[in-house]
Amino acid sequence: MDNRKLESWYEEYSQDIFNFLVYYNQTDDVDDLLQEVFFKAWKKSCTFKGNSSPKTWLYSIARRVSIDNFRKQKLKNLFRLQENLEHVDTPEKRLMDKEEIIELHNAIKSLKRSYREVVICRGILELSINETAEILQWSNEKVNTTYHRAKLKLGEILTFQGRMSDEAAR
Template sequence: MDKQTAEKLYDACYMKVYSYVMTLAKDQHAAQEITQETFFKAITTEQTFRGESECFSWLCAIAKNLFIDGKRKASRYQDEPDENLADIDTDIEQGITDSETSFRIHMLLHDMEDPYKEVFELRVFGELSFAQIGSIFRKTESWARVTYHRARLKLKERMDNNEI
């Protein structure tokens, strides 16, 4: 890939890919690293973009594979996942309640089956459009809308059953 094409690709897709990676990594530093690695791999690899999908979808596929590879490597070297520390400036009691509720919701999301879980996370946490989500899954925008709506209903039902 020539320098000019690489710069255009980077300028056009960096924030979209970064947002997608944030939904996966849920960590700003990790998302930045994975996004940079994604573009490096896309630009330097001998396999080029074939044009069978949007370049954004291609980049997201690379990013997802890098994220999964990183998780596999980390699981070999780490016994326990890092825990987030509560913000000291916030009210401790409120912080505990909010973090517990958030944790419970994330547990419900974690148990949700794919593609509902990933579509919901891309829409809510990644702030991607339905067209972009459909593109990632190589489906239509309507499919993304319906899947997101079903995911919301499933999550609400699970929240009601667990009294969250």
Template sequence: MTGTTKTAGTPEAESSRHVSFHGDAELARRAAEGDTGAFGLLVARYQRPMAALISRMTRRSDDVDDIVQELFLRAWRGLPRFRGESQFSTWLYRIAVNTAIKHKQKSKSELLQALPTEETGGGLEQLKASEETDPVTQAQRGERERLLRDAVMRLPEKQRVVVQLHYFEGKSCEEISQIIGCSVGTVWSRLHYACKRLRSVLGESF
């Protein structure tokens, strides 16, 4: 056969199939050396979580794809400087947060729109009290969720970022400290004052 198709069982096909099993660090190393296939696998792994994060931070659903594209372009350009001192995911989250903040600075007039409901399921459980499921309570909960999302977006940016990363993204304070480049104590402090501020705005029932 003279064709160039990668037939199952050939070294080329086996290499392509096995690369998907490599961890982030190995794929990042390959990508930094110019392996676009390795970078494509990293994009495939992180595209959805990055899109969800950016959607929550910017609340501009029409622009999410463009911002995600900018994020991965910045990551691709920055990979030669990635030394593996933190996990690749932490490094990527840092770029995502910075990209989203940069974008928001260009569109401050739209910061107070409500977050999409489907993007926030399970967030900020520690600030919610009701666990009942009857229709009336469900309706009340929906309104509470809306008020909560609006209140989160009214937080000062530094507090809002740690709230979103901790409660919506499930990141630990240690991870957040690496993502935003501050001490763990600073993260705890921002979370404390953010929750205190939310309760003062929304009432103790939250």
């Protein structure tokens, strides 16, 4: 594979991979991880056979880089929050929206790894079942089942957080 091909993949997919890394990792070093993903892709470019899409292949590398990073750092509870607060009318609404995003982010962060992975891939990145299965190296059935269970668990967590907030406000 030539460098121009990899450069075009970087141009096309780096933002998607960056977003994946932000949600998957609890670190501020996402730029470094993104560089590592594309460095590994460059090093292993000869192994890309074209059986999957380049995007899926890069997501698989990003997942492995993230797992390695998790093992190395024994993560603390630092999570970069990407906010996209459009159409905010008032400071109060902006604060409520930000708090809801933080609650959702914390709820996702508290899920066990397999639930978090599938929620990120299917719910946040909106990847197909096939793409998610390929990235996570699962069957399509496992993706569907785990995603369903993860959504239920996420609902429980958010409901519990809501009750705790209501009690604290009293």
